[in-house]
Amino acid sequence: MATVECDFSLEHATAQGHFPGNPIIPGALLLSETLRAIEKSLGKDLCPCQIKTAKFVRPVRPGDRVTIEFSVREENKMKFRCTVGAATVLAGELVCNIASQSN
Numbered sequence: 001m002a003t004v005e006c007d008f009s010l011e012h013a014t015a016q017g018h019f020p021g022n023p024i025i026p027g028a029l030l031l032s033e034t035l036r037a038i039e040k041s042l043g044k045d046l047c048p049c050q051i052k053t054a055k056f057v058r059p060v061r062p063g064d065r066v067t068i069e070f071s072v073r074e075e076n077k078m079k080f081r082c083t084v085g086a087a088t089v090l091a092g093e094l095v096c097n098i099a100s101q102s103n
Contacts (some may be wrong), residue, residue, distance in 0.1 A: 004041045006066045012026050015062040024059040030090055038070050049096030058089045066101055
C-alpha cells in the first residue's frame with residue numbers, strides 16, 4: 001500500500017461557487033486530483049483506465065488535506081481510498097494497464 005497527500009487550498013477556485021456559504025470540493029475534482037496524485041507517485045500514466053467504482057462518502061472542504069492510499073492488485077487493478085483525518089471521503093477501484101508500462 002502506497003500513500004500520497006493532496007491539499008485543497010482555502011482559496012481553491014471551486015470554493016467560490018460550489019456552494020456559496022457551504023463550500024465543498026466537487027467530487028469530479030477530488031477524483032481527478034486523486035488519479036493525478038497516484039500517477040505522479042507511480043511515475044506512470046494511468047490512461048487509459050476504467051473507473052470500476054468510486055464512492056463519495058463525505059464532502060471534502062477547501063483547506064482539507066486528503067491522504068490517498070492505493071495498492072495495485074493483480075497486474076491491472078488498483079484500489080484507492082482517500083481520507084481526511086480518520087474519515088474516509090472517497091473509495092474506489094480502477095482497471096488500467098500499469099503493469100505493462102515502463103517508466
